[in-house]
Amino acid sequence: MSGVPAEQGFTVFDVGGTTLRVGTYDPATGTLSRVRRMPVDGMHRDPGAPVPVLQRRVVEQIVRETAAHTGGRPPRALGVAFAGPITAAGLVLAAPTVWGRRGEPLPLGELLTKRTGAPAVVVNDLTAAAWRYAAGEPGDFCLLTVSSGIGNKVFRGGEVLLDADGHGGELGHWVCDPSPDAPLCDCGGRGHLGAIASGRGVLAATRRAARADASAFGRSGLGALCEGRAEHIDNRAIAEAVRAGDSFATEVLRGTLTALAQAIGGVFASIGVCRYILMGGFALAVGEPYRRLLVAELTRLGCFGLGPKQIDAMVSLGAADDDHGLIGMGRLLAERTPVPFAREAS
Numbered sequence: 384m385s386g387v388p389a390e391q392g393f394t395v396f397d398v399g400g401t402t403l404r405v406g407t408y409d410p411a412t413g414t415l416s417r418v419r420r421m422p423v424d425g426m427h428r429d430p431g432a433p434v435p436v437l438q439r440r441v442v443e444q445i446v447r448e449t450a451a452h453t454g455g456r457p458p459r460a461l462g463v464a465f466a467g468p469i470t471a472a473g474l475v476l477a478a479p480t481v482w483g484r485r486g487e488p489l490p491l492g493e494l495l496t497k498r499t500g501a502p503a504v505v506v507n508d509l510t511a512a513a514w515r516y517a518a519g520e521p522g523d524f525c526l527l528t529v530s531s532g533i534g535n536k537v538f539r540g541g542e543v544l545l546d547a548d549g550h551g552g553e554l555g556h557w558v559c560d561p562s563p564d565a566p567l568c569d570c571g572g573r574g575h576l577g578a579i580a581s582g583r584g585v586l587a588a589t590r591r592a593a594r595a596d597a598s599a600f601g602r603s604g605l606g607a608l609c610e611g612r613a614e615h616i617d618n619r620a621i622a623e624a625v626r627a628g629d630s631f632a633t634e635v636l637r638g639t640l641t642a643l644a645q646a647i648g649g650v651f652a653s654i655g656v657c658r659y660i661l662m663g664g665f666a667l668a669v670g671e672p673y674r675r676l677l678v679a680e681l682t683r684l685g686c687f688g689l690g691p692k693q694i695d696a697m698v699s700l701g702a703a704d705d706d707h708g709l710i711g712m713g714r715l716l717a718e719r720t721p722v723p724f725a726r727e728a729s
Contacts, residue, residue, distance in 0.1 A: 392416075393716045394449055394458035394501075397508060397708030398441065398465045400480025400531030400569075401427045404705065405448050408462075408713025410720065415710050417452070425481040427531075434486030441481060442491065446498045457500035462716045464511035464708035465491065466532070468549040473505035476549055479569035479577075480531040504716060508708045509536040509552055510543045514718070515711035516660055516701070517541075525647075525656045526701075527554075529673075530663035532569065532577040533643070537656055554650075555581065559642040580643040582618050582665030589635045590616050604629035622668035636669070637676050644680035651686050657693075662701035674700055 392407040395415075406418035422428055424440040432440075449458060467478035473492020477485045495503035513526045513536045523539040533555035537544045545551040555577030556570060565574030566584060578584050593600035593613035601611045605624035609615035624632035647659055666673050678698050682691050689697070701707065 391459065393460040393462060393713050393720075394452055395709045395712040395716070396445060396448070396461075396463040396465075397511070397712065398423055398445070398463060398481065399508060399708075400425070400466055402705075403444060403448070404709055405452050406706075406709045407452070408709065408716070410713070410717040413714070413717075415706055415713060418706065418709065419448075419452075420705070421448075423481060425478075426483045430483075434482050434484065437482035438486060438489050442489075442494055442498070445495060449495075449499050459501070460716050460720055461495060461499055461501045461503045462511070462712040463491065463495065463503060463505045464508040464712045465505055466508045466534075468553060469505055469507050469510075470549045471545075471547045473503065474549075475505070477570065479571075483569060484571040504712075504719065506712070506715065507534070507536070507545075507549070507552065509534045510545065511711035511715055512536070512662065512707035513538045513543050513711060514714040515707050518714065520658060520660075522658065523656050524658035524660055525650055526660050526662065527643075527647070527666075528663035529580065529643075529661065529666035530582055532583070533581045533663075534577075535646075535650070537650070537654070539654075539656070554646045557646055559645065576642050576646055580639045582663070585621060585636055585639050585665065586616065586618050588639055589621055589632065590614070592631070592635045599631055603631035605632040618665055618668065622665065622670075625669050625672050628672075633672070633676070636673070637680070640677050640680045641684075644677060644684050647677075647681060648684055648686055651689075651697075657689075657697050659698045660701050661698065662707050664705070667700065667703055670700065670703075674698055 392409045395406055395408050397404040402420055403423040404420050407416050424444040425437050466480050468476045475489040475491045492503050492505040517538050525537045527535045535554045536552040557576045558574050559576050560574030566578040567573055568575035568578040590613045600606045604627055608620045621632050625636055678695050681694050686694055
């Protein structure tokens with residue numbers, strides 16, 4: 384992929400629960416180039432490994448890919464968007480979708496600075512992604528990702544709303560089902576929003592529904608895609624079935640969206656944010672049908688003071704690509720680095 388040489392741009396990473404992305408961001412033009420994607424060396428590849436082992440593997444992978452990206456030279460600037468709550472000092476407090484249940488906090492920023500020879504800026508992946516959309520949004524907004532897990536960030540007054548210890552933007556760990564047999568979250572808790580409405584949560588719910596009503600599943604479009612076998616269901620098949628209007632897959636998805644709509648309603652009622660941008664691999668794979676189902680559930684539950692047309696207008700889909708964290712991380716580095724640059728048109 385063409386673009387500015389790595390030594391002239393910023394080296395940016397987006398580390399998610401399943402995929403690690405690396406690219407070069409040109410602060411002079413606001414463009415992204417030389418993007419590569421690969422499986423992250425976390426629990427997605429080795430679910431039985433201890434947390435400290437997975438932490439070391441992920442650090443080594445970022446260091447290794449930084450050297451490969453820059454030809455062994457220290458990067459001009461290094462930014463890492465990471466899936467987990469992170470303090471202002473770059474301390475990763477937890478990473479349920481990357482290495483599972485909570486281990487010891489990981490000083491990722493400090494480790495990468497020492498290992499790569501460049502000051503490393505490490506922020507939550509949704510914090511980074513919010514900077515991508517900040518340039519094009521005229522007012523405050525809430526960015527929501529529905530992928531391996533669920534996360535959110537509110538951008539207000541030119542900044543992402545977080546405290547110095549990284550608290551905020553973790554709707555995925557809101558307990559929306561307090562029952563003792565509620566779905567288990569990757570962090571070890573039960574009944575969290577992410578366990579119910581994330582891509583993984585929807586997959587688990589769909590498999591349960593298929594086993595509970597094998598006849599209906601077998602007659603469905605989803606059943607045809609999966610040869611009538613519940614164990615063959617995956618998120619790709621669910622997204623395809625919902626886009627095609629399959630009632631079985633659509634009704635399961637609709638059931639998982641009640642909790643997400645309640646969470647959005649709580650954010651709206653508490654701080655008055657009227658723009659919600661949806662991103663994440665699962666939500667964007669389903670696309671407009673996902674947005675419509677969520678809007679319908681928000682309308683059914685109600686947003687105090689808003690009518691149906693206003694509710695419909697406040698929810699939109701993000702860009703249909705996988706570059707949210709990389710572009711946002713580049714823009715954030717450009718904001719914090721005293722180098723003149725031109726923002727890309729938006």
